[in-house]
Amino acid sequence: MFHCGTVPPWRRYSRLTMVGRQKTLMIRALLVAAAWFVIMPGRPGSRQAPDPLAARTKGRPDAPVTVYEMSDFQCPYCREFALGTMPLLEREYVQTGKVRFVYINLPLSSVHKNAATAAEVGLCAARQERFWPMHDLLFRRQDQWAALASPRAYLLALGDSAGLDRARLASCVASGATAADVRADAERARRSGATSTPTFYIEGALLEGAAPVTVFRAVLDSIYRTKTATPPPRPR
Numbered sequence: 001m002f003h004c005g006t007v008p009p010w011r012r013y014s015r016l017t018m019v020g021r022q023k024t025l026m027i028r029a030l031l032v033a034a035a036w037f038v039i040m041p042g043r044p045g046s047r048q049a050p051d052p053l054a055a056r057t058k059g060r061p062d063a064p065v066t067v068y069e070m071s072d073f074q075c076p077y078c079r080e081f082a083l084g085t086m087p088l089l090e091r092e093y094v095q096t097g098k099v100r101f102v103y104i105n106l107p108l109s110s111v112h113k114n115a116a117t118a119a120e121v122g123l124c125a126a127r128q129e130r131f132w133p134m135h136d137l138l139f140r141r142q143d144q145w146a147a148l149a150s151p152r153a154y155l156l157a158l159g160d161s162a163g164l165d166r167a168r169l170a171s172c173v174a175s176g177a178t179a180a181d182v183r184a185d186a187e188r189a190r191r192s193g194a195t196s197t198p199t200f201y202i203e204g205a206l207l208e209g210a211a212p213v214t215v216f217r218a219v220l221d222s223i224y225r226t227k228t229a230t231p232p233p234r235p236r
Helices: 033-037 078-094 116-126 130-140 152-161 165-174 179-194 211-228
Strands: 013-016 024-026 064-069 098-105 200-203 205-208
Touching: 013 205, 024 064, 033 116, 064 078, 064 179, 064 211, 078 098, 078 116, 078 130, 078 211, 116 130, 116 152, 130 152, 152 165, 152 205, 200 211, 205 211
Parallel strands: 064 098
Antiparallel strands: 013 024, 064 200, 200 205
């Protein structure tokens, strides 16, 4: 059963002790690297194809820490994270080159009937390099489109405010050009172990729910220190 997180679920799982801190955080460690290998970009300078997720990524490609956010545009707790917590993390971690954020669609269509349509519109916006403006508007206007019997016209109009070419957006949405990408996102998220939104895959572990910014800071600071620590000198 998939659900939109309503409680602080990071308290329910096995402990991951944060390096250099007295407190511990409750997150579920998973060996799911294989599930994510197919979407993770190559190292800088590699000859692999360009990162297909680049248009919905924030941060430097070589940032030491990568966070995959698995989210549903119709989920109120995803909105809480996107509009409240994410701007703080962007300023403190993304803009400073420490963290790269990648958005992965996990529309919970069984409870959010318009989530998949919104996800398709978001990926159509990504094809015009306007994913993040559309992302923000989808969450800000969530109450307006979430209850509509047919949200497509409203979402297309929302694209105007995001700076999108209306004709290109309408053509992309009408053709279903991004529907397969949304389904592929959701399948990746499920293989990672995500059962609710928002869920964050962070360097081999899952953090579930719209956790307070203090939780994200503790997790990201610990992982960043570990990944950037100078290795001890080899014994002579």
